[in-house]
Every structure is written in C-alpha cells, then in structure tokens.
Amino acid sequence: MRTTFQDLGERESADAFSLQNAQLLKVELRDVTIQAKLGSMVAYQGDVSFEHAGMGGVGRFMKKALTGEGQRLMKVSGTGEVFLADTAQYVHLVHLEDDQLTVSGESLLAFDDGIDWDVERVKGASGVMGAGLFNTILKGTGWVALLTDGTPMVLDVASAPTFADAQAVVAWSAGVQTSLKTEFKAKNLIGRGSGETLQMAFSGAGWVLVQPSEGRPTVPTDGSGGGLGGLLGQ
Incomplete structure (x- = not known):
C-alpha cells in the first residue's frame, strides 16, 4: 500500500510532555499521573486509566461553582502514552521550576498532578463579573500544557504599559500584577464592541501570553454523551 504518511509518525522525546505537532500533545506516563481537560484524549497506547479528577477541597469547589472558572478535569495514569x-x-508547553503561572481555565490542557492549583479573581475585579476575570493559579514544579486559538504572542510587561482584552489573555508569569481598566471612549472601537471596554492592565516584571482571538464558543455538556465525558460523568 502506498501512503503519504511517512512524515506523520510518532515523535520520540526524553521529556514526559512533548509536542507531536503544533496541535497535538503526547504525554509519557512513566509512573507519572497528570490532570487533563476532560474529553481531550484523542488516542493512547499501553495500560492507561482515566478517572474523574475531584476539585481537591470544598473551597476550590465553591470557587469553581461561583466563578465558572476552570475545566472539568480527568486524572490520567498508568504505563504508556x-x-x-x-x-x-x-x-504550548511551559515547565515550572518551583514557580507560578496564571492561566485562563479555558486555555489549560494538562499539567503534572503534583502541581498545586487554585482559582483567583483578577486584582481590581471585585464586584465585576465577566469572562477572563477569574483564572487558575498553578504552583510548583512540572509541565503545563496551554491551548491557544491561533498563534499567540508574548508581551514583555516591563517594557511598556500593557493592556489586553480579558478574553484574549491566555496566561502570565509570576511577578506580573494585574488590574482592570475601563475605557468608555473605546466602546465601539475595540474588538467586538462594548464588551471590550473592560481591559486587563499588566505591570511588574514578566510576560503575558495573548492569543489572536477572544476564545471559541463553549458548548455545554451534561456528561451524558459519548466518549470519556459520558463515561466519567460529572
């Protein structure tokens, strides 16, 4: 049989997390457990098990319920890929070394199970509701895989005053402080309209990752469909 698949084979890596291409992540489960976005598994090889990942405490459960931040997660363990x-x-891959990363929940694909996480409101957003105003804080050592809708850019926060649409922000590093800026004069000029009058402001030392999109529409699921969502339930 003739095919054109010669360059599409699996790529080997010494790292537990590695990219097979720009849109596909491989994780080597060498006695490693990870947490991943529920429904994100597209294939696996070996003896791999999947189970629902709990919220890890009442406090985090309540934050998620009240803010809507974060994804339903599954724990993946075993031996294989x-x-x-x-x-x-x-x-995109980030390796934390006793460090901290703040991520929009929709942009979080997977992370090492040993990394601690919590949900936090953007500074200055008290009494304000909206997408991007609650984010997931990851702390510790290990791999984190992020998602972007399109090719993102990294902005150096220390180089100039930096502002972004909250829905376009993917992640930012430790050392970056956030606040909110409201610009009513830009009501009909920025992004999709009046929703972008609320912007995030960044300061300090570090970087912010911004995607060329305000995010894809979220399709709600009740866990009753096919695939792992149906198998693992809520």
Missing part, C-alpha cells in the same frame, strides 16, 4: 488535543487549537 496518551495523546491530547482540543479542537485543533495550538498547544
């Missing part, structure tokens, strides 16, 4: 993706979005 698991391949993860989400609607052909681009995948």
Whole structure:
C-alpha cells in the first residue's frame, strides 16, 4: 500500500510532555499521573486509566461553582502514552521550576498532578463579573500544557504599559500584577464592541501570553454523551 504518511509518525522525546505537532500533545506516563481537560484524549497506547479528577477541597469547589472558572478535569495514569488535543487549537508547553503561572481555565490542557492549583479573581475585579476575570493559579514544579486559538504572542510587561482584552489573555508569569481598566471612549472601537471596554492592565516584571482571538464558543455538556465525558460523568 502506498501512503503519504511517512512524515506523520510518532515523535520520540526524553521529556514526559512533548509536542507531536503544533496541535497535538503526547504525554509519557512513566509512573507519572497528570490532570487533563476532560474529553481531550484523542488516542493512547499501553495500560492507561482515566478517572474523574475531584476539585481537591470544598473551597476550590465553591470557587469553581461561583466563578465558572476552570475545566472539568480527568486524572490520567498508568504505563504508556496518551495523546491530547482540543479542537485543533495550538498547544504550548511551559515547565515550572518551583514557580507560578496564571492561566485562563479555558486555555489549560494538562499539567503534572503534583502541581498545586487554585482559582483567583483578577486584582481590581471585585464586584465585576465577566469572562477572563477569574483564572487558575498553578504552583510548583512540572509541565503545563496551554491551548491557544491561533498563534499567540508574548508581551514583555516591563517594557511598556500593557493592556489586553480579558478574553484574549491566555496566561502570565509570576511577578506580573494585574488590574482592570475601563475605557468608555473605546466602546465601539475595540474588538467586538462594548464588551471590550473592560481591559486587563499588566505591570511588574514578566510576560503575558495573548492569543489572536477572544476564545471559541463553549458548548455545554451534561456528561451524558459519548466518549470519556459520558463515561466519567460529572
């Protein structure tokens, strides 16, 4: 049989997390457990098990329920390889070394299970509701896989006053402080309209990752469908 698949084979890596291409992540489960976005598994090889990942405490459960931040997660463990993706979005890897990363919940694909996480409101957003105003804080050492809708850019926060649409912000590093800026004069000029009068302001030392999109529409699921969502339930 003739094919054109010669360059599409699996790519080997010494790292537990590695990109097979720009939109597909491979995780080597060498006695490693990860947490991944529920429904993001597209293939696996070996003896791999999947289970629902709990919220890890009442406090985090209540924050998620009240804010809507974060994704339903699954724990993946065993011996083998698991391949993860989400609607052909681009995948980017960050390795934390006793460090901190703040991520929009929709942009979080997977992370080492040993990394601690919590949900936090953007500074200055008290009494304000909206997408992007609650984010997931990841702390510790290990791999984190992020998703972007399109090719993102990294902005150096220390180089100039930096502002972005909250829905376009993917993640930012430790050392970056956030606040909110409201610009009513820009009501009909920025992004999709009046929703972008609320902007995030960044200061300090570090970087912010911004995607060329305000995010893809979220399709709600009740866990009753096919695939792992149906198997693992809520």
